[in-house]
Amino acid sequence: MLKKLAHVTLYVRDCEEALCFYTEKLGFEKRMDSRMDNGSRWLTIGLPDQELEIVLHDPTHWHSEEVAEQMLAQVGKNPMWVWETDDFYATYETFRQKGVTFLGEPRDVMYGTEAVFTDLYGNQYLLLQAVSFA
Structure with a gap:
């Protein structure tokens, strides 16, 4: 049985610029920010007093070049x-x-x-x- 929606992923071209936009302009807070040895970054944000976290995902270091390109092609095409x-x-x-x-x-x-x-x-x-x- 499903318990709750915990994370949603938003593909971004640059984690740092996305973090600045969402925190400085919209008032989100940074929740997790971990860097892996391969250069990938686990970065999440959320609204104060809300459990749901948004993953700001730059797929460049997480996935093969082909998969990363497919994901990057989706930047800016998120459902409303x-x-x-x-x-x-x-x-x-x-x-x-x-x-x-x-x-x-x-x-x-x-x-x-x-x-x-x-x-x-x-x-x-x-x-x-x-x-x-x-």
């Missing part, structure tokens, strides 16, 4: 993730001031307020403050 916030406009303005690119203006929809933003590789994320239907 939805990130919830309790204060949409404060989060939106903080992200904009830190240079995060939004693909449009915030909009009110039946389930809340949303806007799509991108990371440094072009992956799209939805910032959402959901309304309560209770």
Whole structure:
């Protein structure tokens, strides 16, 4: 029986630049950062008070050249993730001031307020403050 989702992997071209983007612009914290003898790096980030970890994975040193090239071809093509916030406009303005690119203006929809933003590789994320239907 499945217990929980523990890690999701995000392919990156450069672990250090990805770490800087996610920690400095979006407020993630570094969780694990281990370097192996072969040059590979196990690097994870997460949101404070959330167990789920995102693996920032540069496949260059982990896999054969052919497999690494296939994985690197997927950089920027991640499915959209939805990130919830309790204060949409404060989060939106903080992200904009830190240079995060939004693909449009915030909009009110039946389930809340949303806007799509991108990371440094072009992956799209939805910032959402959901309304309560209770």
